[in-house]
Amino acid sequence: MKTLAAADVVIIGGGWAGLSMAKELGSRTGLSIQVLERGGPRKTTDYFSTMDELDNWVRHRLVQDFSLETVTFRHSNGERALPLRQPGSFLPGAGVGGAGEHWGAVCDRMSADCFELYSQTVEKYGCKRLPEDHSVQDWGITYDEIEPYYARAERMIGAGGKAGNLRGKLVEGGNIFEGWRSSEYPLPPTKIPYFSTLFDAGAKSLGYHPYPSPAATMSAPYTNPDGVNLPACTYCGFCERFGCMIGAKAQPTNVLLPVIARHKNVSIRTGAWVRRIVFNGSERAGKARGVVYVDGTGEEVLQPAELIILASWTLNNTKLLLLSDIGQAYNPSTGKGTLGRNLTHQVSLSTVTAFMEKPLNRFMGSGAAGVLIGDFSGNVLDHTKLPFIRGGTLQAPSHGYGPLGNFGVVPPSIKSKWGSEWKKAAIHYYDRTGRLAFQGEHLAYKNNYMDLDPTYKDKCGDPLLRLTLDWRDNERRMAEFAIARSIEIVRAMGAKEFSSSPGLGTYDTRTYQSTHLQGGTIMGTSPETSVVNTFLQHWQVPNLFVVGGSTFPQSSSARPTLAILALCSRTADAIVERYLKSPGPL
Amino acid sequence: MDFTSFGPKKTAEISTLERRQGDALQQKSRRHFLTITAAALGGFLIYSPEEGFFRLPDQKKILHIPLHFFESSEAQIVTAAVSRIFPTDDSGPGAKETGVAIYIDRHLAGPYGFDRHRYTSEPFETGRPELGYQGKPTPREIYREGLKGLAGFQHLQIAEQDRALKEIESTLLFSLLRQHTSEGMFSDPIHGGNLAMRGWRLIGFPGPQMNNYDDVDKHFGEAFRPGPVSLSSGRLSSENEE
Numbered sequence: 001m002k003t004l005a006a007a008d009v010v011i012i013g014g015g016w017a018g019l020s021m022a023k024e025l026g027s028r029t030g031l032s033i034q035v036l037e038r039g040g041p042r043k044t045t046d047y048f049s050t051m052d053e054l055d056n057w058v059r060h061r062l063v064q065d066f067s068l069e070t071v072t073f074r075h076s077n078g079e080r081a082l083p084l085r086q087p088g089s090f091l092p093g094a095g096v097g098g099a100g101e102h103w104g105a106v107c108d109r110m111s112a113d114c115f116e117l118y119s120q121t122v123e124k125y126g127c128k129r130l131p132e133d134h135s136v137q138d139w140g141i142t143y144d145e146i147e148p149y150y151a152r153a154e155r156m157i158g159a160g161g162k163a164g165n166l167r168g169k170l171v172e173g174g175n176i177f178e179g180w181r182s183s184e185y186p187l188p189p190t191k192i193p194y195f196s197t198l199f200d201a202g203a204k205s206l207g208y209h210p211y212p213s214p215a216a217t218m219s220a221p222y223t224n225p226d227g228v229n230l231p232a233c234t235y236c237g238f239c240e241r242f243g244c245m246i247g248a249k250a251q252p253t254n255v256l257l258p259v260i261a262r263h264k265n266v267s268i269r270t271g272a273w274v275r276r277i278v279f280n281g282s283e284r285a286g287k288a289r290g291v292v293y294v295d296g297t298g299e300e301v302l303q304p305a306e307l308i309i310l311a312s313w314t315l316n317n318t319k320l321l322l323l324s325d326i327g328q329a330y331n332p333s334t335g336k337g338t339l340g341r342n343l344t345h346q347v348s349l350s351t352v353t354a355f356m357e358k359p360l361n362r363f364m365g366s367g368a369a370g371v372l373i374g375d376f377s378g379n380v381l382d383h384t385k386l387p388f389i390r391g392g393t394l395q396a397p398s399h400g401y402g403p404l405g406n407f408g409v410v411p412p413s414i415k416s417k418w419g420s421e422w423k424k425a426a427i428h429y430y431d432r433t434g435r436l437a438f439q440g441e442h443l444a445y446k447n448n449y450m451d452l453d454p455t456y457k458d459k460c461g462d463p464l465l466r467l468t469l470d471w472r473d474n475e476r477r478m479a480e481f482a483i484a485r486s487i488e489i490v491r492a493m494g495a496k497e498f499s500s501s502p503g504l505g506t507y508d509t510r511t512y513q514s515t516h517l518q519g520g521t522i523m524g525t526s527p528e529t530s531v532v533n534t535f536l537q538h539w540q541v542p543n544l545f546v547v548g549g550s551t552f553p554q555s556s557s558a559r560p561t562l563a564i565l566a567l568c569s570r571t572a573d574a575i576v577e578r579y580l581k582s583p584g585p586l
Numbered sequence: 587m588d589f590t591s592f593g594p595k596k597t598a599e600i601s602t603l604e605r606r607q608g609d610a611l612q613q614k615s616r617r618h619f620l621t622i623t624a625a626a627l628g629g630f631l632i633y634s635p636e637e638g639f640f641r642l643p644d645q646k647k648i649l650h651i652p653l654h655f656f657e658s659s660e661a662q663i664v665t666a667a668v669s670r671i672f673p674t675d676d677s678g679p680g681a682k683e684t685g686v687a688i689y690i691d692r693h694l695a696g697p698y699g700f701d702r703h704r705y706t707s708e709p710f711e712t713g714r715p716e717l718g719y720q721g722k723p724t725p726r727e728i729y730r731e732g733l734k735g736l737a738g739f740q741h742l743q744i745a746e747q748d749r750a751l752k753e754i755e756s757t758l759l760f761s762l763l764r765q766h767t768s769e770g771m772f773s774d775p776i777h778g779g780n781l782a783m784r785g786w787r788l789i790g791f792p793g794p795q796m797n798n799y800d801d802v803d804k805h806f807g808e809a810f811r812p813g814p815v816s817l818s819s820g821r822l823s824s825e826n827e828e
Binding site for chain 1: 720
């Protein structure tokens with residue numbers, strides 16, 4: 001095995017999490033920093049001519065190559081897991097920028113009480129309201145602690161929106177149910193396309209409180225605190241699952257790479273597929289020595305480092321720690337072990353498809369343009385009268401609809417799925433169809449978790465990660481509630497016809513839900529119940545930090561990116577201000 | 587740019603293509619062709635990856651379009667089948683005039699056809715439908731095997747064709763045919779279908795527009811339909827057709 005010269009810091013993964021750590025540490029210290037990214041290089045100019053719906057939306061150009069690695073999936077412990085052979089319910093990224101290149105750029109904050117989900121739920125409803133098999137827990141930090149980092153992340157990515165709670169003062173037109181904000185959004189809201197304005201009016205008529213979607217697609221030209229210039233979004237509609245052709249959607253390649261490029265102490269090595277974090281001898285705790293990766297030629301390389309930051313997305317963070325035998329793998333039958341537990345996704349579904357009378361011109365939009373209501377989120381509802389706890393946001397997105405993803409949807413009165421009758425209806429409704437989307441909290445449960453698969457292997461011959469995951473009644477009932485409210489709203493919007501989702505049933509890997517998988521290496525205040533401390537430092541290996549959505553104890557109803565960026569900058573502060581002065585447990 | 591302004595240069599290119607095709611036929615090459623009248627492809631425009639879009643001098647002319655995956659008989663079946671899935675009728679052009687079969691042929695010749703980006707490690711086992719397609723056959727194999735069951739389909743009466751398709755509605759072949767019909771109708775013309783952007787014109791989709799900033803919050807309740815452009819250059823502007 002080839003051994004390279006030691007780096008001060010090695011960062012595994014070149015997406016939002018890894019590159020934001022590289023930017024922070026690279027610009028604030030003189031440490032030598034090596035980012036290892038297993039995919040290929042990427043830059044903003046790659047997207048000049050990639051407004052190709054077949055290539056991006058259908059064939060997933062920006063998504064991880066499933067021929068090299070996937071996960072196996074089963075719904076419960078007794079079943080045999082099978083590999084997800086093609087992308088489906090979630091779309092992991094690959095290459096520099098990771099999934100941050102093809103995200104939709106909605107950048108909402110979590111409800112303030114999410115960070116103390118267990119204690120606040122028990123305080124409000126008593127212990128009996130949490131499902132018997134739950135494994136919900138507090139994060140170990142509060143909203144007040146993360147707020148300044150949320151604000152910092154919003155300034156970095158040029159978030160547009162309207163505050164609904166400025167230092168405790170509620171502001172009409174913003175999300176009045178959100179946690180307090182220290183300052184207004186750095187940019188105003190995006191323009192609102194037609195369908196979303198209909199939702200805005202319909203929701204208001206029913207007494208709800210609509211607000212413009214928090215958006216990292218620039219509503220105006222923007223210069224961030226790092227001096228990075230981003231142009232205004234042109235609402236081309238080729239946004240989610242695409243890289244932005246003009247760099248108006250905040251992406252790691254246009255927000256972080258230009259800053260990293262100023263610092264000669266950071267380098268990014270692509271085609272470096274990390275297989276193990278290694279130690280001296282047979283130790284599996286204390287100080288890690290470095291990482292072993294396979295390069296593009298298939299050769300194994302040891303990259304020694306003083307400090308290791310694991311930032312390779314939710315699933316791979318868990319997989320790499322399992323493969324490296326770091327920490328204790330979770331065992332659901334005994335409840336012992338922490339690594340791999342609390343796998344959550346999100347209650348993401350299109351609740352209702354509305355067929356409108358007038359054309360919507362919905363080819364125009366941005367991944368984040370739209371209107372939301374927070375009236376069903378967090379603890380806003382009085383759950384004493386409802387068959388579920390918690391909730392989520394309901395949204396009328398206007399992300400730009402191309403025909404491959406959207407042609408062929410017809411009202412329930414049309415029974416055929418091909419032929420002349422279907423064709424005529426599909427043409428008529430192609431631009432008269434709008435959807436409402438719900439995104440709700442997914443509680444953590446004892447039997448939703450990850451471990452290594454006994455049968456299937458990745459391209460290096462390492463076991464695939466195995467997901468054991470299914471919905472419970474709390475999520476199913478929450479979805480039913482969201483569907484019922486959505487029907488009322490599209491009626492108020494004047495929909496001619498609508499079709500509604502059948503609900504959640506069992507977890508379905510075939511249709512896209514969101515890429516918001518969370519958990520596996522969760523954070524907390526005790527090594528008995530978490531993998532990393534609240535600074536995302538590994539409890540047993542102090543020179544290893546694990547960052548990203550894998551550290552969230554359970555999902556919120558918000559998109560996770562903003563919280564990931566906020567927690568990364570909090571970790572970077574802790575490393576620069578405290579860890580480097582005295583390396584050891586924080 | 588108007589395609590008619592291609593002028594004599596393009597005509598010369600066409601005759602080169604025809605000569606090449608003719609030579610290939612005379613040599614009894616094992617290459618397969620989709621034989622079709624120009625009128626069946628919508629009259630006066632045709633696309634080939636080698637030549638791009640070009641105008642046919644004679645609409646009654648018989649074309650021999652080189653095939654990259656299908657055999658001639660398979661291409662005839664696929665052309666007939668996608669024409670029933672997305673028929674030509676009084677609501678506008680269908681899969682035939684849009685080159686859907688050509689799109690499918692080109693697409694199956696590429697990485698997708700071979701499952702290049704699918705996880706194909708053994709063992710293949712059947713599982714719950716929620717786990718997605720677990721089969722071993724690639725899209726090429728699904729077509730090749732499935733089309734055997736449709737032998738002679740292209741010669742059936744329309745009603746018989748519809749009956750035959752109804753019978754295979756639950757098969758993998760049919761779900762691919764339906765999905766690929768949509769892709770061939772509405773993907774960018776660089777992929778070989780959506781000939782002259784006819785699919786996009788049919789539904790009012792304008793293709794990759796660079797800037798909608800001034801329009802995104804206007805035209806409420808009214809159809810706003812800018813002339814389509816494609817990644818292949820946009821040289822066929824909306825005035826050229828329809």
